[in-house]
Amino acid sequence: AQSVTQLDSQVPVFEEAPVELRCNYSSSVSVYLFWYVQYPNQGLQLLLKYLSGSTLVESINGFEAEFNKSQTSFHLRKPSVHISDTAEYFCAGTSGTYKYIFGTGTRLKVLA
């Protein structure tokens, strides 16, 4: 079955510390992978995406994710977080069909 698994429901981290949000996918959704961010009371916004090519993808606000086929992972990282990064982050994938599968989300709480 197609699935996207986010291993951590909540991640607290101090400001300026590094963070990694974990995402694993089943092989049937390995073609295209995404990270979305949701700020309180808002819809989801695309953070970054892997479609093909370089396995390391970056966003404009300092996040990066690496597609690792052997470990079926697409973990999201940032070397130094800010208070403004506090949000919920969703990993998603699709095998190229019309079904777009989301993980259950990880709440990132950045502490001062």
Added chain:
Amino acid sequence: NAGVTQTPKFQVLKTGQSMTLQCAQDMNHNSMYWYRQDPGMGLRLIYYSASEGTTDKGEVPNGYNVSRLNKREFSLRLESAAPSQTSVYFCASLAGEAFFGQGTRLTVV
């Protein structure tokens, strides 16, 4: 740039009432989706439409119906609302990546 527009933003229904959530996109996308978001469960797909005139069930279609009347609009209908349908509903359109509306917060009492 309107993107994906959902109406209403908030709604309170009594058990058994019906309502339709509206969604429109102005990006000329073929694919549109309806999700519900519940705490700890992420986004679950209710229905999707790969193109105008076609619809398919997602993970949690029971209690819902959809209509894709044209390329722009994809509506979600609750025929007889139940408390279990209290949730935040998101519409999205897809072209490679998903573009989301701002959501409809529905409470069924």
